[in-house]
Amino acid sequence: MFRRLSTVAVATLATTSLALATTTPADAASIASTTSESDTTYTVVAKNFDDNVAATITLRNALGSYAVTVRTETDEDGKLTYTFAPPSAGKYVVRFSADGETAKKTIKVGTxxxxxxxxxxxxxxxxxxxxxxxxxxxxxxxxxxxxxxxxxxxxxxxxxxxxxxxxxxxxxxxxxxxxxxxxxxxxxxxxxxxxxxxxxxxxx
CATH class of the missing domain: 2.60.40.2550 (Immunoglobulin-like)
Known part of the structure; x- marks a missing residue:
C-alpha cells in the first residue's frame, strides 16, 4: 500500500537591499561665511563648535611653502573667525579645529x-x-x-x-x-x- 506524502510549501523570502543615506548633521562644524576685500584680505567664519573651547586655525598654501598656525578659543556662539592677507597668489586652505570637530575652506587667490x-x-x-x-x-x-x-x-x-x-x-x-x-x-x-x-x- 502506498502512503500519501503531504506536500510542504516552502516560502522564499525576498531579500531587499536597503540603501543607507549618509548626511552631514545640521549641527556639525562648517563654514558660515567667506568675505574678501579687493582680493587682498579674506575673512572666514566657521560655526557649530562648542562654546569657549580651545581651538586651532591653520592656513597653508597648496605647495606647502607657506603655513601659519593660530591658537585661540571659540566665542560664546561656538564660532571661529580668521582674517588673513595672502602673501601672493595661490590656493590656500583654512582649517578650523576644536574639541574633535573640523571645518575647512579652500580659497583661490589669483589665477x-x-x-x-x-x-x-x-x-x-x-x-x-x-x-x-x-x-x-x-x-x-x-x-x-x-x-x-x-x-x-x-x-x-x-x-x-x-x-x-x-x-x-x-x-x-x-x-x-x-x-x-x-x-x-x-x-x-x-x-x-x-x-x-x-x-x-x-x-x-
Whole structure:
C-alpha cells in the first residue's frame, strides 16, 4: 500500500537591499561665511563648535611653502573667525579645529598658470650639466636638484623668456648616479602654480 506524502510549501523570502543615506548633521562644524576685500584680505567664519573651547586655525598654501598656525578659543556662539592677507597668489586652505570637530575652506587667490613646465636635463660625464625647458612666458620658476642620495644640492630661480623657454647650468654633479630635478612656478600677485614637475639626469 502506498502512503500519501503531504506536500510542504516552502516560502522564499525576498531579500531587499536597503540603501543607507549618509548626511552631514545640521549641527556639525562648517563654514558660515567667506568675505574678501579687493582680493587682498579674506575673512572666514566657521560655526557649530562648542562654546569657549580651545581651538586651532591653520592656513597653508597648496605647495606647502607657506603655513601659519593660530591658537585661540571659540566665542560664546561656538564660532571661529580668521582674517588673513595672502602673501601672493595661490590656493590656500583654512582649517578650523576644536574639541574633535573640523571645518575647512579652500580659497583661490589669483589665477593658476595654465602652461605646464617641461624639463630637459642632459646626462653628463662631469660635474656640469645644462637644464632647460619651457614654461609660461615671463614667469619665474623654482628649480631644485637632488643628488643620488636624495639630498637637495641646489635651489635656483630661473626667469622664463618671452618665447616661453628657459635654461640654466648645474655645476655640482660630483657623485655618479641619478639626479632628480623638480620645477614649480614662483607665485606672483596675479598667478600661482599648483603642480611640481620632475625630470632626472645621470652623472656617469
Amino acid at each position: 593658476a598658470y595654465g602652461t605646464k613646465i617641461t624639463i630637459d636635463a642632459d646626462d653628463t660625464s662631469d660635474k656640469t650639466t645644462t637644464i632647460s625647458g619651457t614654461a609660461a612666458a615671463g614667469s619665474t620658476i623654482l628649480l631644485k636638484v637632488y643628488d643620488p642620495s636624495g639630498h637637495r644640492d641646489a635651489v635656483k630661480r630661473v626667469a622664463v623668456a618671452s618665447d616661453g623657454t628657459w635654461t640654466t647650468t648645474f655645476h655640482k654633479a660630483t657623485d655618479e648616479g641619478e639626479y632628480d630635478v623638480t620645477a614649480t612656478y614662483v607665485a606672483t600677485d596675479l598667478h600661482y602654480g599648483v603642480k611640481t614637475y620632475t625630470d632626472s639626469f645621470d652623472r656617469d
